[in-house]
Amino acid sequence: MELYEKETVTCEEMKKLERAADAAGLSYSRMMENAGTRAAEIIRENIPKSIEKPRAAVFCGKGNNGGDGFVVARRLSEAGWSVVAVLVEGEPATEDAKKNYLLIRDRIEVMNRRAAAATGGYDVVVDAIYGTGFHGNLKDEGLNAVELINKFGYQKADVFSLDIPSGLPGDYDDWKEPEKSVMADYTITFHAKKPVHDHRRLSNFLGDVIVADIGIAEALRK
Ligand SMILES: NC(=O)C1=CN([C@@H]2O[C@H](COP(=O)(O)OP(=O)(O)OC[C@H]3O[C@@H](n4cnc5c(N)ncnc54)[C@H](O)[C@@H]3O)[C@@H](O)[C@H]2O)[C@@H](O)CC1
Numbered sequence: 001m002e003l004y005e006k007e008t009v010t011c012e013e014m015k016k017l018e019r020a021a022d023a024a025g026l027s028y029s030r031m032m033e034n035a036g037t038r039a040a041e042i043i044r045e046n047i048p049k050s051i052e053k054p055r056a057a058v059f060c061g062k063g064n065n066g067g068d069g070f071v072v073a074r075r076l077s078e079a080g081w082s083v084v085a086v087l088v089e090g091e092p093a094t095e096d097a098k099k100n101y102l103l104i105r106d107r108i109e110v111m112n113r114r115a116a117a118a119t120g121g122y123d124v125v126v127d128a129i130y131g132t133g134f135h136g137n138l139k140d141e142g143l144n145a146v147e148l149i150n151k152f153g154y155q156k157a158d159v160f161s162l163d164i165p166s167g168l169p170g171d172y173d174d175w176k177e178p179e180k181s182v183m184a185d186y187t188i189t190f191h192a193k194k195p196v197h198d199h200r201r202l203s204n205f206l207g208d209v210i211v212a213d214i215g216i217a218e219a220l221r222k
């Protein structure tokens with residue numbers, strides 16, 4: 001079986017697949033656009049139809065998981081939602097995330113985590129803090145943001161984690177419960193599940209796991 005056909009891949013294998021897809025003509029920036037666009041569609045399909053103008057907060061880290069978050073924020077805003085973007089660790093650091101940040105910066109409200117703590121009433125919270133690049137344990141900024149997301153979740157928001165609930169390493173195989181993580185209602189992962197999604201003791205952190213196609217299989221089949 002080819003790597004791109006596997007249902008579950010490690011974070012390292014995922015990086016390999018992205019490199020191969022890029023070499024086959026599906027650029028990293030296109031993969032991010034596909035990931036965020038598809039995630040926004042899945043979010044819209046899964047919230048109660050009775051909400052007329054949904055309010056969403058998108059928490060973005062400074063890597064490419066945050067970049068996916070900026071694409072989601074743009075897509076939900078284009079769909080008529082009221083959207084705020086929360087910069088958890090300041091401005092984005094990777095090229096593709098920066099590009100997508102510039103596309104929303106002047107269009108939707110951007111705030112830091114402290115300012116976000118004084119807001120509320122969200123129907124949807126998107127967790128785009130950490131994905132496959134996360135290792136070890138949460139540090140202060142991440143930890144505070146994770147607690148805030150979970151607070152909004154307890155209030156009324158549906159929480160959607162992009163790729164992996166922030167706080168959990170993608171290759172997680174420990175039998176201990178993690179110390180702290182986003183508790184998602186839905187985890188939207190890209191291309192294939194990562195080992196953490198198959199972990200039987202983590203279903204209360206993962207919620208429903210949905211795999212979103214971002215074009216990698218098609219690019220590699222050719
Ligand atoms: N171009 C690509 O490679 C694509 C990546 N995608 C997204 O990008 C994600 C991976 O992006 P990145 O590799 O930029 O990494 P992440 O965005 O997952 O992580 C961001 C940063 O967190 C730091 N970090 C790691 N452990 C930490 C800890 N314990 N405390 C605080 N900071 C920590 C890392 O050094 C990294 O700079 C995927 O999960 C997916 O969501 C998708 O956009 C598809 C295309």
Ligand SMILES: [K+]
Nearest residue numbers: 127130162164
């Ligand atoms: K995440």
